[in-house]
Each structure stands twice: as C-alpha cells, then as structure tokens.
Amino acid sequence: MRAANVARQTGPAHHVHGFGGHLLEMRLAMMVGMIVSAAIFLTAVGMTAEEGMRERAVLFVVLQELGMTVAMVAWMHHRRHNWRSSSEMAMAMVADDPFKRAALLEQWWLKAWAPTGQAH
Secondary structure (H helix, E strand, O other): OOHHHHHHHHOHHHHHHHHHHHHHHHHHHHHHHHHHHHHHHHHHHOOOHHHHHHHOHHHHHHHHHHHHHHHHHHHHHHOOOOHHHHHHHHHHHHOOOHHHHHHHHHHHHHHHHOOOOOOO
16 A cells, blocks of 8 residues: 555545444434334334323333434444444443433332322
C-alpha cells in the first residue's frame, strides 16, 4: 500500500467522516427499532401512541429501549463488529441512567397502588 493511501485513510478527515457516518448509521438503526417496537406494542394492546404513553408509560419506554438496543446490535453485527463490542454497547444503553429507571418504577408504583379514579 502506498504511503499516500495510508495517510488518506488515517488522516483527520477520515476519522471525522468515519465517526459521522457511524453516528448516522446508529441513529437510523435505533429509530427503526423504536418505530418497529412501538408499532408491535401499540398493535398488541390496541391503543394509540398517546394512550400507550399515558396509560402504559413504563412498559412503552422499556420496549422502546429494547427495540433500539436490538436494532443497534443487529446493525453492528451486520457491519462486522464483534459480539464483545456489540454487547458492550447494548449494556451501555440498558444501564445508562439508574435515575431514569427509578423514576419509571416510581411512576409505575404510584399508578399501580393509587385508589381507583385518582391515578395520574
């Protein structure tokens, strides 16, 4: 391989384009995962998106996250990433924010134990 080709493949422009392209691919994969998981969930429960987010918010969010993760890992595998890096990304997405988990569980708990007619 010629030195000019090596410099072109490892130069700053290659890294920016490589990262930008990767970022775009991951965002698109996650968006597809969210749309598909929402469509499956809403069809299964027979609700609109607004009703699903209001009445089954915790389940809706968890399934959205699962859909994003599965789609992202599938795309990473398609792009020939190894299973280790794919599983690390999946864990980073799932274990990203313990405060979000606590807030979702609190919302579920309050709604589950609220007297009839007083759930928010």
